Amino acid sequence: MSDTTEKAPPQKGDVLLEMRGLRIEGRADEVWFEIVHGVDVTLKRGEVLGLIGESGAGKSTIGIAAMGFARDGCRISDGEILFEGQDLRKTPESELRKLRGNRISYVAQSAAASFNPAHKLIDQYCEAPTQHNVLSRSDAERDAVSLFRRLQLPDPENIVFRYPHQVSGGQLQRAMTAMAMSCRPDLIIFDEPTTALDVTTQIEVLAAIKDAVKQFNTAAIYITHDLAVVAQMADRIMVLRYGDLVEEGVTGPMVAEPQEDYTRDLLAVRTFSVEERARPESKPIVEVRNVTAQYRGAPTPVLHNVDFKIHKKRTVAVVGESGSGKSTTARVITGLLPPLEGEVLYDGQALPKDFRQRNKDQLRKLQMIYQMADVAVNPKQRIRDIIGRPLSFYLGLSGKKKEERIRELLSLIELEPDMFIDRLPSELSGGQKQRICIARALAAEPEMIICDEVTSALDQLVAEGILKLLTRLQDELDLAYMFITHDLATVRAISDEVVVMLQGRVVEQGPRTEMFTPPHHEYTDLLLSSVPEMDPNWLDGLLDRREQLAKEGRMVSGAGN
Amino acid sequence: MADTDMSVATDTQVSPLVCRAATAVVYAFLLAVFLLGVGEFSPWVILGIAAVHAYAFIAYKYWSGLERTGTGDLVVAAVSAVFVIAALINWGSFSAYAWETFFGMAVVQGGILCVVQYWKTLRQAPPSAWFGLIVVMVYALLAILAPIVAPFGETSIVGSQYELWGAACTKVELCPPEAGAKQMILGTDHLGRDMLSRLIYGARNTIGLAFLTTILAFSLGGVMGLLAASLGGWVDNLTSRVVDILMAIPSLVFSLLILTVVGTSYVSIVLVIAVLDSTRVYRLARAVAMNIVVMDYVEVAKLRGEGLWYIIRHELLPNAMPPLVAEFGLRFCFVFLFISALSFLGLGLQPPTADWGSMVKENATLITFEDVTPLVPAGAIALLTVGVNFVVDWFLHKTSGLKS
Amino acid sequence: MDKILKMMSQRIGLGLITLLLVSMIIAGIVELLPGDMCQEILGQAATEETVANCRTENGLDRPFYVRYGEWLVGMVTGDMGKSLANKREIAELVGVRLGNTLFLAAYAAAISVPIALTLGILAALYRNSFYDRSVNVFTLSTISTPEFFVAYILILFLSVKAGIFPSISNIAPDHGFLDRLERSTLPAFTLTLVVVAHMMRMTRAAIINLLASPYIEMARLKGLKPGRIIVKHALPNALAPIINVVVLNLAYLIVGVVIVEVVFVYPGLGQLLVDSVSKRDFPVVQASSLLFAFTFIALNLLADILSILSNPRLLHPR
Numbered sequence A: 001m002s003d004t005t006e007k008a009p010p011q012k013g014d015v016l017l018e019m020r021g022l023r024i025e026g027r028a029d030e031v032w033f034e035i036v037h038g039v040d041v042t043l044k045r046g047e048v049l050g051l052i053g054e055s056g057a058g059k060s061t062i063g064i065a066a067m068g069f070a071r072d073g074c075r076i077s078d079g080e081i082l083f084e085g086q087d088l089r090k091t092p093e094s095e096l097r098k099l100r101g102n103r104i105s106y107v108a109q110s111a112a113a114s115f116n117p118a119h120k121l122i123d124q125y126c127e128a129p130t131q132h133n134v135l136s137r138s139d140a141e142r143d144a145v146s147l148f149r150r151l152q153l154p155d156p157e158n159i160v161f162r163y164p165h166q167v168s169g170g171q172l173q174r175a176m177t178a179m180a181m182s183c184r185p186d187l188i189i190f191d192e193p194t195t196a197l198d199v200t201t202q203i204e205v206l207a208a209i210k211d212a213v214k215q216f217n218t219a220a221i222y223i224t225h226d227l228a229v230v231a232q233m234a235d236r237i238m239v240l241r242y243g244d245l246v247e248e249g250v251t252g253p254m255v256a257e258p259q260e261d262y263t264r265d266l267l268a269v270r271t272f273s274v275e276e277r278a279r280p281e282s283k284p285i286v287e288v289r290n291v292t293a294q295y296r297g298a299p300t301p302v303l304h305n306v307d308f309k310i311h312k313k314r315t316v317a318v319v320g321e322s323g324s325g326k327s328t329t330a331r332v333i334t335g336l337l338p339p340l341e342g343e344v345l346y347d348g349q350a351l352p353k354d355f356r357q358r359n360k361d362q363l364r365k366l367q368m369i370y371q372m373a374d375v376a377v378n379p380k381q382r383i384r385d386i387i388g389r390p391l392s393f394y395l396g397l398s399g400k401k402k403e404e405r406i407r408e409l410l411s412l413i414e415l416e417p418d419m420f421i422d423r424l425p426s427e428l429s430g431g432q433k434q435r436i437c438i439a440r441a442l443a444a445e446p447e448m449i450i451c452d453e454v455t456s457a458l459d460q461l462v463a464e465g466i467l468k469l470l471t472r473l474q475d476e477l478d479l480a481y482m483f484i485t486h487d488l489a490t491v492r493a494i495s496d497e498v499v500v501m502l503q504g505r506v507v508e509q510g511p512r513t514e515m516f517t518p519p520h521h522e523y524t525d526l527l528l529s530s531v532p533e534m535d536p537n538w539l540d541g542l543l544d545r546r547e548q549l550a551k552e553g554r555m556v557s558g559a560g561n
Numbered sequence B: 001m002a003d004t005d006m007s008v009a010t011d012t013q014v015s016p017l018v019c020r021a022a023t024a025v026v027y028a029f030l031l032a033v034f035l036l037g038v039g040e041f042s043p044w045v046i047l048g049i050a051a052v053h054a055y056a057f058i059a060y061k062y063w064s065g066l067e068r069t070g071t072g073d074l075v076v077a078a079v080s081a082v083f084v085i086a087a088l089i090n091w092g093s094f095s096a097y098a099w100e101t102f103f104g105m106a107v108v109q110g111g112i113l114c115v116v117q118y119w120k121t122l123r124q125a126p127p128s129a130w131f132g133l134i135v136v137m138v139y140a141l142l143a144i145l146a147p148i149v150a151p152f153g154e155t156s157i158v159g160s161q162y163e164l165w166g167a168a169c170t171k172v173e174l175c176p177p178e179a180g181a182k183q184m185i186l187g188t189d190h191l192g193r194d195m196l197s198r199l200i201y202g203a204r205n206t207i208g209l210a211f212l213t214t215i216l217a218f219s220l221g222g223v224m225g226l227l228a229a230s231l232g233g234w235v236d237n238l239t240s241r242v243v244d245i246l247m248a249i250p251s252l253v254f255s256l257l258i259l260t261v262v263g264t265s266y267v268s269i270v271l272v273i274a275v276l277d278s279t280r281v282y283r284l285a286r287a288v289a290m291n292i293v294v295m296d297y298v299e300v301a302k303l304r305g306e307g308l309w310y311i312i313r314h315e316l317l318p319n320a321m322p323p324l325v326a327e328f329g330l331r332f333c334f335v336f337l338f339i340s341a342l343s344f345l346g347l348g349l350q351p352p353t354a355d356w357g358s359m360v361k362e363n364a365t366l367i368t369f370e371d372v373t374p375l376v377p378a379g380a381i382a383l384l385t386v387g388v389n390f391v392v393d394w395f396l397h398k399t400s401g402l403k404s
Numbered sequence C: 001m002d003k004i005l006k007m008m009s010q011r012i013g014l015g016l017i018t019l020l021l022v023s024m025i026i027a028g029i030v031e032l033l034p035g036d037m038c039q040e041i042l043g044q045a046a047t048e049e050t051v052a053n054c055r056t057e058n059g060l061d062r063p064f065y066v067r068y069g070e071w072l073v074g075m076v077t078g079d080m081g082k083s084l085a086n087k088r089e090i091a092e093l094v095g096v097r098l099g100n101t102l103f104l105a106a107y108a109a110a111i112s113v114p115i116a117l118t119l120g121i122l123a124a125l126y127r128n129s130f131y132d133r134s135v136n137v138f139t140l141s142t143i144s145t146p147e148f149f150v151a152y153i154l155i156l157f158l159s160v161k162a163g164i165f166p167s168i169s170n171i172a173p174d175h176g177f178l179d180r181l182e183r184s185t186l187p188a189f190t191l192t193l194v195v196v197a198h199m200m201r202m203t204r205a206a207i208i209n210l211l212a213s214p215y216i217e218m219a220r221l222k223g224l225k226p227g228r229i230i231v232k233h234a235l236p237n238a239l240a241p242i243i244n245v246v247v248l249n250l251a252y253l254i255v256g257v258v259i260v261e262v263v264f265v266y267p268g269l270g271q272l273l274v275d276s277v278s279k280r281d282f283p284v285v286q287a288s289s290l291l292f293a294f295t296f297i298a299l300n301l302l303a304d305i306l307s308i309l310s311n312p313r314l315l316h317p318r
Helices: A059-065 A093-101 A121-131 A137-149 A169-180 A200-217 A227-233 A251-256 A261-271 A326-334 A360-365 A382-393 A400-414 A428-441 A460-477 A488-494 A522-529 A538-551 B018-037 B045-063 B070-089 B092-097 B098-118 B119-123 B127-149 B197-233 B233-248 B253-263 B268-292 B296-304 B308-342 B356-362 B362-367 B375-403 C003-031 C038-043 C050-057 C064-077 C090-125 C129-143 C146-163 C177-183 C185-211 C214-221 C226-263 C269-279 C282-309
Strands: A014-026 A031-044 A050-053 A074-083 A103-105 A189-192 A219-224 A236-239 A244-250 A286-293 A303-310 A315-319 A341-346 A364-371 A447-454 A480-485 A498-503 A506-513
Touching: A014 A059, A031 A059, A031 A074, A031 A219, A050 A059, A050 A227, A059 A074, A059 A093, A059 A189, A103 A169, A103 B362, A103 C214, A121 A137, A121 A169, A137 A169, A137 A200, A137 B296, A169 A189, A169 A200, A169 A382, A200 A227, A200 A522, A200 A538, A219 A227, A227 A251, A227 A538, A236 A261, A236 C146, A244 A251, A244 A261, A244 A428, A251 B375, A261 A460, A286 A326, A303 A315, A303 A326, A303 A341, A303 A480, A303 A506, A303 B308, A315 A326, A315 A488, A326 A364, A326 A447, A326 A480, A341 B127, A360 A382, A364 A538, A364 C226, A382 A400, A382 A428, A382 B092, A382 B296, A400 A428, A428 A460, A460 A488, A480 A488, A498 A522, A506 C226, A522 C090, B018 B045, B018 B092, B018 B098, B045 B098, B070 B092, B070 B098, B092 B098, B092 B127, B098 B119, B127 B197, B127 B375, B197 B233, B197 B268, B197 B308, B197 B356, B197 B375, B233 B268, B233 C003, B233 C282, B253 B268, B253 C003, B253 C226, B253 C269, B253 C282, B268 B308, B296 B308, B308 B356, B308 C226, B356 B362, B356 B375, B362 C146, B375 C129, B375 C146, C003 C064, C003 C282, C064 C282, C090 C129, C090 C185, C090 C226, C090 C269, C090 C282, C129 C185, C129 C282, C146 C185, C146 C226, C177 C185, C214 C226, C226 C269, C226 C282
Parallel strands: A050 A219, A050 A236, A103 A189, A189 A219, A315 A480, A315 A498, A364 A447, A447 A480
Antiparallel strands: A014 A031, A014 A074, A236 A244, A286 A303, A286 A341, A498 A506
């Protein structure tokens, strides 16, 4: 960790960027309304500032405003943005252009969408240095290779000549970081650079970013919704909510001793957990037996010999990264994807493979809740109809009885019946929509519910509320859950049993406590160790440990990203 | 329209007396038209009286079921009153055409009711959309009230060939001197028929035919498209391939080809164009429905065990409505232009039926004498399609804007 | 590259099959006549003998598939049979006409494509500006206007009042190129006005769609000049949609000529088709329909292939 600064050295500590009273407005339906309400941001040279908050906090908008830029449909309405003392709001566009990409650069959330599909990586890399007259094309190319190597990209001499779609997501994100560094800027804005990545890939990218920022003593604004990630990256953290600053402080103390309730809540999210229940002796409610499945037209199966059981009143968490086949398993159980081999048993009876052959009762007992509540409820139906339909369809309720039951269900999911019964989904927040989906599943009076990433599209606090609701309902109604997720924190919080999947196979399974105590299967180990922790030294420690392992000849690798 | 996202007037200020009185007056008036206007009793009159009752019932039910404002009620009542008074003044011509009066009233009331109902949205509409709405309303009224409004008959010869604008009618049997001087405001056509009257009757013929064709095309293409999207598999494959083939032949050429064989009659024109046009409706309906079918809420319905009909009716259709409504407007324009083009080529509506396309063709030679008469029916076509397009453009902007 | 070749040959194969089916429809449609072609032309008054004569003359006494086969071979080899109306060789009749129609379409395309693309790109760049809104209203109006309305207005002002161009485009084979150009200017203008609106709106939509993509924002945040963003980042990706727009509108042009040709009495294929329809000259109608359909299918195929060729994901597979 030695400081090998390449640029003019001892300016560290000078103020690089200062935003004062920043106000930003957004437009909806031809009306402007304020989304950032006078936020002050100060950033010193070589410092990494973390901006954290839930969706709608304005963190991304503030970050991008540091470049004197506002997205279409937004405008900076008030305040000063001083970059090295120069007010970017008063700087003409042509001068701003000389700063952007040169002195201040940007790393976007989705590298796959932010690289131009028509050009090779090297052409896009060299664009900023040559356009800003920082380096010649040949120097820039040489520099690209060395930076790519520095960022741990495999085979840097060749990968630079590839097109974006020929490179994997995690590599592309690192390539974008390299591109942002091509002019050795003073400031880089990282806008949720690892949010779209799997955990094991996220570690690699985080490590690369951290190393590169330190190497060139670049100041950075790191935007994320994940407090644990920002704890690894940032020297200082600003917590934002609804366009206002909640709390600001140095990383270590803030994580250890937050001052504000909101920050405390954000930190506490990861501590929620239920007691693991003992495995019952009874026979399982659902049994997936040696299932091999394949999508029509695909060359190879997506599931190989998947086999596990779900008992009454228990939560089985199925974890794995994207492409591991966990959602496909759910599709096999619900009958949307009939398996090639193997079968799904319900109460010891084999279920028909195709859902169209199942009877009403079989369909009723097995309900599903989806990741995107937005598209899981019909936007044109009122809550009354959404929840009411299973009641009349399965249970034949109508009139007053139905109305009463709808109200009961709404109270059960903690929504005031009078307020919500006649609303349309568009009049609900994301968490409320997810609650409606839960109510709809409950209306069928099921015995088991498949929850497919039900919390991953939600903000952490909202997600926690949903998890608590689900556990409460499980206790009250004796439900079995199959909980599909990629988030190990969720697994740790609510599962009784864990099934780890990788590339369509079950790698390891067992009770939670067993699964979270070593020794594990190598992949489980990788997965578990990759989950960021609040401890600001966690990442460094992990990397050291992994380096140690690598020296001993034990390489761990992820899902291939 | 009840399913669209437009906001309704919410500041409820019910004034039941006004609307009940208005409904009663309209009811009495329409009844009188049917009873007094027609000399002898026929099945048509009985049907008409039944229709009046149904209309009054629906109007009463629907009107009292709306969330509405006091001002809105007054506006509807006032406009209905204007219509009634206008009819009473010209009692002779209105009562002679009872059905026209009936439908005219329905369109006037329905139109104004829509305006009142969606006033909050309409108020923000750009001038182009307002222009379009007014044009559509005026055309609809003209088409319905044609025989009442037109000064002369559709095919009656009132003067000599190509008389100038504003020439006086001299035919004694048509314009008796004691009734006062009657002018031919737009002159006469190549056979000495009154241009204005033919223009007004043309509205009825061309628009009516285009409307009917569009509805047919929509029922066929829309149903097939929704079915293909929700069933998938071979049904989708088969219908899509058939549509691909039909669309591979330019539609004007294709319809000329078919019309050569089956001959040009009302029925064949409507059927041929409806079938050819339904391919485009099919494409859109299928594409829209495809986007909805992949939504999780449709999967939820399927997994619940719902049947095809429920899924189409409750999950697909409500969400596919805005683009389909817009498409209806666009398809109507297309069909309308298409029929006009066919008529212009002499292969559409056959003489002596008044039709805008053929009126352009028949009088085209006047252009070379710097006479703009043939441009009038052409302009009438353009005006309507422009109007509909403006409305659709605004509607699309509105519905897509609300989504984001 | 294999994937591209495979996709292209698939598309071409599909195009050929479509063409074959279309030719079957065109040939088969005459079979729908209540009697047959001869009965229909000669009418009820004709004697048995004349009808029979006519049948042997036109080969109607043989089964459909034989006649279809011969007809198709004839179409491909250029032996299209004879017109019923004037007994002339159809190939001769159609050949010159097709040339004229293509000349007119090309003339209109040469004017409209550059105008439409420029206007469309400008409208996309300055969207929601006054310019964009007024262009929107103007194009909506021209799209909604029947071709003959535009045609007669142009005749009134440019021909009758100003006397710059002739209102009737009687073109003969012995006319020189410039002479032809002048005579077909008004029809070309008419087509241009109609097609520019479509093309412009589609271009605008394609560019706006593109400008909203994250990589354009990235280019802006790299501090690139607007010109460079357009040329280097937007255009390579806009190529596919723009090519599509242009080719599809060319197809539209080919069909749109029918009415314009009738207005200006331009001796093209469309005029011939309309004339033959009113004369119920079936063989000519069939031949010209097939030619129109062929051009239409070929242009759509071209659009397909060009958009495959301009897709970087396909050009540079993993």
